[in-house]
Amino acid sequence: MAAGARATDEQPDHQVAIIGTGFAGLGMAIRLRQAGCDDFVVLEKAGEVGGTWRDNTYPGCACDVPSHMYSFSFDLNPSWSRMYGRQEEIWDYLRRCTDKYGVRPHIRFHSEVVSARFDEDACLWRLGTADGRDLTARVLVAGVGPLHVPAYPDVPGLARFQGVTFHSSQWNHDYDLTGKRVAVIGTGASAIQFVPQIARQVEQLHLFQRTPPWIMPKPDRRMRSGIKHLFARFPLAQRLLRNTLYWMLEGQLLAFNGDKRLMKMGEAMSRQHIARQIRDPELRKAVTPKYTMGCKRVLISNDYYPSLARPNVELVTDGIREVREHSVVTADGAEREVDAIIYGTGFKIGDFNSTKIFGAGGVELSELWRREGMESYNGVVTAGFPNMFMLVGPNTGLGHNSIVFMIESQVHYVLRCLELMDRHGAQQLAVRPEVQRRFNRAIQSRMKNSVWQSGCKSWYLDENGVNRTLWPGFTFTYWARLRRARAADFDLVSRNTQEPVRRLLPTEPVREWERVPAGAR
Known part of the structure; x- marks a missing residue:
């Protein structure tokens, strides 16, 4: 009016x-x-x-x-x-x-x-x-x-740390991680992408996990040149693919909105994904969520779990008690010396x-x-x-x-x-x-x-x-x-x-x- x-x-x-x-x-x-x-x-x-x-x-x-x-x-x-x-x-x-x-x-x-x-x-x-x-x-x-x-963790002593720190969304490309001892705080959407990449580069990676995410296989693949040529010449073909993808993704909402049977199927697929990629039973247990799938963001990755099994990667599930000048101390009193801390802690x-x-x-x-x-x-x-x-x-x-x-x-x-x-x-x-x-x-x-x-x-x-x-x-x-x-x-x-x-x-x-x-x- x-x-x-x-x-x-x-x-x-x-x-x-x-x-x-x-x-x-x-x-x-x-x-x-x-x-x-x-x-x-x-x-x-x-x-x-x-x-x-x-x-x-x-x-x-x-x-x-x-x-x-x-x-x-x-x-x-x-x-x-x-x-x-x-x-x-x-x-x-x-x-x-x-x-x-x-x-x-x-x-x-x-x-x-x-x-x-x-x-x-x-x-x-x-x-x-x-x-x-x-x-x-x-x-x-x-x-x-x-x-x-960027959101940062509320951990005592962060200001005392003498090494290099940065958030994943403000990546410090001038700092060479080669041969460094690195702490990564957070195991969310960004961390599961960059951890496999830097794990090949660093001397030691300590990954601090508060809650494990549900992770599904990533159905990724290269687009062949013939397909790209087809889409360029016949846009309707790409529109058809887009339509198909839309309705496939849209169907997932049935599980999020209360169909527990569908969500249980997703959890079973995720557990199979863990079993295929991690042999160590203790590590499997540590990365398996105990909450209902979908309650937190569901992630997709094919290389995150294998990166955790590398000899230079440690998954730490104890909470962080404090950060000192050159180390991170967990609730059990263990102290890990690190050269850098990377925050994979998401956003406000x-x-x-x-x-x-x-x-x-x-x-x-x-x-x-x-x-x-x-x-x-x-x-x-x-x-x-x-x-x-x-x-x-x-x-x-x-x-x-x-x-x-x-x-x-x-x-x-x-x-x-x-x-x-x-x-x-x-x-x-x-x-x-x-x-x-x-x-x-x-x-x-x-x-x-x-x-x-x-x-x-x-x-x-x-x-x-x-x-x-x-x-x-x-x-x-x-x-x-x-x-x-x-x-x-x-x-x-x-x-x-x-x-x-x-x-x-x-x-x-x-x-x-x-x-x-x-x-x-």
């Missing part, structure tokens, strides 16, 4: 400001251009695009979703070298898309956004960057993603790093989420933060399919919201609090019988045990939900100016992806 008009007609520097140049930020920018909107700016803290795939350069870094699904639906890549793309190849893909779709001229590199404040009188966002520059935008799109702020969820985002009434987003829990509506808009859209927001992560599919659905929804503002002649769009509350009650109700609430501790859950991270349904239901923006969900504030209106979307957005059936995208 439209509310009363504001008292100012200040025009912003840009209609839309986008933060970040990963899949989310670039996808938003590309779709804006295709919709006929060139009045936008993309703010990037680094000197090149790529987000996660630019920053994570650790040895063995690769995607755990098949490459042909982990790409934009409007730009299928027939030249993937493997079924599961490696970091360098995915980064190259993002850079190519940036140039192919003419987005690069809109990007301001080395422009880290440190503050974003909504001006309620002017109905626009005022942004400040680390280099002291300011700009305004009618609409703010945060495409920073949830997995970019819901942390906007150095960016402070202030909505209506000066409420700061991260503080609000710490106090009341991380919530949004459709994972895209948040009550109290008008004209702001998040990509990969709360409860839109996945444990079974491609996040790029979710991102494209969200980008489409943002465009529908911009159309809604234009149609109502509105300067401001804000989701109604009761709409957001109703949505989140439904989300948490769906979670109750899922494997994610089966008792284990994971990064999916907040400190109160509430899953604020994952989407509990099929991705095609999410896709359908975000096909349109309903005016009844929002409060819309009309423009108050006699000057010609600057439309957010000068032309009707392209609808090529709406012609493709759900799942085939």
Whole structure:
């Protein structure tokens, strides 16, 4: 419903400001251009695009979703070298898309956004960057993603350590690990990729495991030149492969959402994987999880378990008591001298790093989420933060399919919201609090019988045990939900100016992806 008009007609520097140049930020920018909107700016803290795939350069870094699904639906890549793309190849893909779709001229590199404040009188966002520059935008799109702020373990004495330390997402390529004694803390998604690589290089590797992950075989293989040529000449063949992969991945949700028989089958496959690759019964026991599969992220690897059986690798399951100047001491009193510590401890969820985002009434987003829990509506808009859209927001992560599919659905929804503002002649769009509350009650109700609430501790859950991270349904239901923006969900504030209106979307957005059936995208 439209509310009363504001008292100012200040025009912003840009209609839309986008933060970040990963899949989310670039996808938003590309779709804006295709919709006929060139009045936008993309703010990037680094000197090149790529987000996660630019920053994570650790040895063995690769995607755990098949490459042909982990790409934009409007730009299928027939030249993937493997079924599961490696970091360098995915980064190259993002850079190519940036140039192919003419987005690069809109990007301001080395422009880290440190503050974003909504001006309620002017109905626009005022942004400040680390280099002291300011700009305004009618609409703010945060495409920073949830997995970019490193998390570090809370271990006494870390500051005393005299050796080299770094996080897997900030890999120190200048430090030669050859012949070094190395401690790796963490056995999550990053660690199972880089541990096999550095195990061949170091003198001794001590891998500190708190909880073993469930690991499945990785069905990876090289893409033969004939297949790549076929995909390049007949794009429909690649689209068929993408469709097949989509529905295969989508079917896994049946296990996550409560079918214990399917999850038991997965556990049996994982145990067979352990048995085939590890002979030592004690090591087998140490790497076999005791919680229900899926409660934590399920990982895939073919070389992690064999690396643990190497004579220079030790799996340590005792907790770390403290770190000393040149060693790590475990709870049993054992001291292991090391030259370097590598943290494979993942990321902070819901942390906007150095960016402070202030909505209506000066409420700061991260503080609000710490106090009341991380919530949004459709994972895209948040009550109290008008004209702001998040990509990969709360409860839109996945444990079974491609996040790029979710991102494209969200980008489409943002465009529908911009159309809604234009149609109502509105300067401001804000989701109604009761709409957001109703949505989140439904989300948490769906979670109750899922494997994610089966008792284990994971990064999916907040400190109160509430899953604020994952989407509990099929991705095609999410896709359908975000096909349109309903005016009844929002409060819309009309423009108050006699000057010609600057439309957010000068032309009707392209609808090529709406012609493709759900799942085939």
